[in-house]
Amino acid sequence: MSYHSKVSPTDITAILKTVLHKETDSVSLHEPCFAGREWDYVKDCLDSGYVSSVGAYVGKFEQKLAEFTGAKYAAAVVNGTSALQICLKLAGVQAGDEVLIPALTFVATANAVCYCGAVPHFADSEMESLGIDAEKLADYLKQTAELKNGVCTNRSTGRPIRALVVMHTFGHPARLDLLLQVCRQYGLVLVEDAAESLGSYYQNIHTGNFGKLSALSFNGNKIVTTGGGGAVLTNDEAMYREAKHLTTTAKLPHRWAFWHDEIGYNYRMPNLNAALGCAQLEQMEPFLRRKRALAEQYRKAFEAVPGIQFFTEPPYARSNYWLNALILSEENAPLRDAILEDTNDSGIQTRPAWVLMSRLPMFRNCPRMDLTVAQNLEKRIINIPSSARLGMPYDTPGGDDAT
């Protein structure tokens, strides 16, 4: 059978049901799994009285994050968007700068750039990782940008292009080595939007270790959740200290005096949320095993189906398969909404990729390179249920590996 055949929405629904056959009712796109010490830690946190800006869980959570990712430092914050805003600020992004980001991303990536008073500048994607196409970006910058006193400058707008934000789409690592090369060539600071890629590795190194700074997210739909939360990762001690300072109202340490030395933020993760996060991080291994097992089931189920492809990790990466994705053949792209309709009507939650940032009204006038691949992907991607729970073997309802 060929990739170039008409798919049937009801067939897709039926195949999904086969993989998800354990489920009698509706199946969410991604829900958290609280099978560990969540209640123990949260209860302990409540009993301690320290639920807010004081308490030991934040430090523990940061340490566990650093250990798991291999980054030297992690600063826990209220959410992934705030984490990215702080990354950009520490990367030196200033009002009036431009920041290269993928057009195919969640709106938070672009918003965080705007919070710094900077302008998002949209880059195209490539098919292997769904991340920014490094080679195409290099060609584009050759024509569009020039180094002026060592600062990458947009020839058309005259604005400095300060940083490149790489986003690891659905958890799949982008081509970090090639992208780093572009950054070196053009004096751009690399920032990783690793909101989706906790547990994903680029050539055996955890994502988030390639950027000068990286942002994680622990929103309710992520591989682990703190309710709401995020973190700044860095291997640079000075950056870490400044991240902690900026996210805690930039208050100078003193026994009682309220001295603040710059405009700071109230972005520290509350201790209550960190308590939940500590319990969640302890389950990363089973979560990753189950999510990869689920992806493998999807892969097999769609292997022989013409006109549709289950997206698998790039050859250089080991992915967390945060959000599983089907990619329709170009011929079948017009059926995307019918498939979304039929699957959702059948109680299987699916969704398309994000509307490209370049199409949103508030970013319509932002600079962009040719976005042919991203535009094409936007019409063809369908995300399907991906909770860790769904990857458990059928015959062990209590969990193959419950802690």
Added chain:
Amino acid sequence: MSYHSKVSPTDITAILKTVLHKETDSVSLHEPCFAGREWDYVKDCLDSGYVSSVGAYVGKFEQKLAEFTGAKYAAAVVNGTSALQICLKLAGVQAGDEVLIPALTFVATANAVCYCGAVPHFADSEMESLGIDAEKLADYLKQTAELKNGVCTNRSTGRPIRALVVMHTFGHPARLDLLLQVCRQYGLVLVEDAAESLGSYYQNIHTGNFGKLSALSFNGNKIVTTGGGGAVLTNDEAMYREAKHLTTTAKLPHRWAFWHDEIGYNYRMPNLNAALGCAQLEQMEPFLRRKRALAEQYRKAFEAVPGIQFFTEPPYARSNYWLNALILSEENAPLRDAILEDTNDSGIQTRPAWVLMSRLPMFRNCPRMDLTVAQNLEKRIINIPSSARLGMPYDTPGGDDAT
């Protein structure tokens, strides 16, 4: 005995110990009290799986807040700073505007103005409420500002003065009627920074109902806590809808599509934190009773002490006595640090008022009126332990009113 006598730091410590005699160890400035259904609601929230941006507790918490304050609408957000930022945005504050705020406030008030790209403009305090002096402000504006096409404009800077942020210091309501009058006269939008005044009433109306928009905080040191959290209060339905929209990434409702129509924020309170908040709000009555009882004990204990005054609510208000305050006579102001030293060394946590915003390095060039009273208060205020728990009658260790 007279107000004009030398106080002794060790005497102050001894008096505080008398009031706090139940306490054997150290006494915090303000700690939360979890004596209600905190466990039940938080456990239920975990069990539901909805800890993040979906779930019923956020809506419940917002409804309880609206009921308690008498405001028509409440939008729960991640913290008080974010709440104030959203209030200012909805009040129409734009980049390049000025916003009048008290010099005597927590840094979040000034930071929130800066997040909008606007400039804080500092106002002086008065002794009765510790809030902005309305009459002095009116005199100042008469000289400094003029209405240009209905827009209050700073004559020196040429910038529009868009709004006035009133902060209810330590929970004590500012002179809202007089301040509203100034706002009407100069076309300023009134915004209440009610972070400290949940449970405080101005002439029997809850604070937060006078501004076009108001910000609450549920940080760990507030009268009720959600770990970290805040809320926007308003009586204007359109403002409420826009507050919800802006704080949830400005996403348009759709079954699956990701359309966002403006630069929004990821500021929604997580469901886990709202669950805690629901349990906390149920205890407002005993919390207020205890805090007022504690304040009364302090008042009596310091009544006959020369050179120092226990700050009591203004005659027009009923205060939550969020943070109790001693005010040293001018003569005794130089002893402030010795008193802070002795009390803290003795395990009784005390602190001075905030460093005036006008003295912080990042605000040094911001416009300001004469700040004589605020400068004077800054040197004379000492905050003393204020937890609700401390206001329980001595002979009922289980609580006079535990739910």
